[in-house]
Amino acid sequence: MPERCAECGAVLSEGSTCQALFEEFLSLEYTNSAYAQVHFLTVACFMIQHERYSQEALVWIQSTLRIYLEKELTGQQLRQLAAKGTVSATRTWKVIRQADAPSLPKIAWSMTITDVAQSIHDAERYCEQVKQWAHTTLRQMESVH
Ligand SMILES: [Zn+2]
Numbered sequence: 001m002p003e004r005c006a007e008c009g010a011v012l013s014e015g016s017t018c019q020a021l022f023e024e025f026l027s028l029e030y031t032n033s034a035y036a037q038v039h040f041l042t043v044a045c046f047m048i049q050h051e052r053y054s055q056e057a058l059v060w061i062q063s064t065l066r067i068y069l070e071k072e073l074t075g076q077q078l079r080q081l082a083a084k085g086t087v088s089a090t091r092t093w094k095v096i097r098q099a100d101a102p103s104l105p106k107i108a109w110s111m112t113i114t115d116v117a118q119s120i121h122d123a124e125r126y127c128e129q130v131k132q133w134a135h136t137t138l139r140q141m142e143s144v145h
Helices: 018-031 039-049 055-071 075-086 113-117 123-144
Strands: none
Touching: 018 039, 018 113, 039 055, 039 075, 039 113, 039 123, 055 075, 055 123, 113 123
């Protein structure tokens, strides 16, 4: 029986979890440069849809994603932009959401990690799907704030 992820609503095949898919994506991105270019987006989408970001991190990631997607930055430019927000010496807030943080409005995500997982064996298609995932996630995020 297919199950749904309690956090992002993805329909999961038996025995599969979003976390396991995420780890599979990360190991590909760490070892294969064709996949690495979308690494920032993969992490951002997963963290957003699984409510892992603190309120401050959400604000930051939302504006970073918007800049990236509007200006169509390259992977290199994005890394520079991302580095500015994640250098802990200049940042006083926490990235990870605390257990006692108020819950976020539920969003019925129209695209989840399982959609991207269909394309895991084709780097070009995978990158397109991750970008699409980022576009969709940002658009849905903005529609509730
Ligand atoms: Zn999930």
